Amino acid sequence: MDQLFTLRTFVAVARQGSFTGASRHLRISPSVATRAVAQLEERLGLALLTRTTRSVRLTERGQVYLESCQRLLEDLDEADRRVRGENAEPRGELHLSAPIVFGRLHVLPVVQKLLAAHPALSVRMHLSDRNQHLVDEGIDAAVRLGELKDSSLIALKVGTVRRVLVASPQYVKQRGTPRSPAELSRHELIAFENLGATNEWRFGEREQPVRLQPRLILNSADAAIAAAEQGLGIARTLSYQVADAVLAGRLVLILGAFAPPPVPVSVIYPGRRSASANVGAFVRTARRHFEEHPLLPVEAWRPPRPSAGKARR
Template identity: 90%
Template sequence: MDQLFTLRTFVAVARQGSFSGASRKLRISPSVATRAIAQLEERLGLALLVRTTRSVRLTERGQVYLERCQRLLEDLDEADRRVRGEDAEPRGELSLSAPIVFGRLHVLPLVQKLLAAHPALSIRLHLSDRNEHLVEEGIDAAVRLGDLKDSGLIALKVGTVRRVLVASPHYLKRKGTPQSPTELIRHELIAFENLDATNEWRFGEREKPVRVQPRLILNNADAAIAAADRGLGIARMLSYQVADAVLAGRLVLLLGAFAPPPVPVSVIYPGRRSASANVGAFVRTARSHFEEHPLLPVEAWRPARRDSRAK
């Protein structure tokens, strides 16, 4: 079996933590992946992976080998990109990552444009509210919301969004509308745990953080929005996540005067991917798309007016 193929299979199994996940990523059968790892371990004369019925994990030597293999494959991919040139036609697979709702609303249009413009390109879009490590997960580029740590990644800011509070008209009729952040302690609250790591909600610079005790905590933005829509309480979300519901009148923005600073939206990618024709095409398309269709600030939202004559 080709040695380069076995190395790519080993890296995929290690990253995915399973043979089935690696086989789906590489588009091969699990039996082929299993045989490739077995041949690799036989050639090296040592075990790289510890297999259980539920998971696959690296041995100590496997971890060292993984780091070397990743560096080797990165160098090979970089050589391919450079020999093709930065202006080469995008081809092969481009792996992208984005938050679930943002990806559905704003990254899928980019994917549509890329696939239409580059027939030889295929795209794997992974939507998750967990921030994956790009290199370890084999991701070429990603969209990130929030301040970025100095990680050596290249970042292109494409817009901003805001943390907002929303509730349904039915809930506000039943419980009243809070006039200041301190009044939130008397309300039923819904928390989206991927947005706030603690139960301390922060607002404008002049406002003290409010310690809250949510009655409902969810790890999915769509579910949190649905809960607010059902009148279960006041939800803290990002503006783009609730724009449609607010504009349709299903949810109402609250405490806008106390809004915290905006949250940056960035396209990020490893510096070693800068010569990639695929990544370059995605970055250029993203920059152009968000220039033509900027993320609309909350202040510019214009809810549809209802006919006053309607009964």
């Protein structure tokens, strides 16, 4: 089979999460899709997908290969659009959506670069922790945290974040540090309701549920973090939301060894927008930005060391 066809088939299977969905998307038979991916795996000499009777999941190497394939296919499609005259200078309005804190911290810098590079372009960005329907609400592109359920969207993974528990040093000094998720029931808990619809907090690689009853529930991540900083209890947040506070010493991480698996961060847009010069410019700018400024994993956080003068005191 043609190598480009096998790459497009692999990407479709990974995005759809099934050979049947990919075959419908590509308008080929499931047997052809299965054979194309098998041929690709044979050529590479490794497994890209883990197959079960119910689902198809990427292997670790498959995830790495998917990201490279998506970039390659995006660049190839861009070349096709350019030669057909579709790669016009971005202009008019680009409507974006992103989570509130992530948008402020990590998407605004992308928008700043985009506006500086394209004077004829304007951006309207809606910050909300509610996942909006892109087509129904007229959104050209969005940044999403978490697994994507809408298979009609094109996605570019730009990083990962983790769910973490944090508390102030003062709270830990007064109440102690829980040594296991089960011990959280004896602590004051703060919940950000958009991070989960139930009171089940999940821990570990297998995401084992622990049912807890928070005393303070908020609909704002910023408010939950502020409450934790004021010593009201242990808050459950996403890692990027509290990185600055942890590095500054205002918060400390709790039960890091029990953290659930990372959450993907993706730039998404409807397939019919793939030829849009505005969307294409945003996707390229976002990809370059997160390559230059990757989202650091919690394990890589390094609080600033005290100066030599302060240490001698």
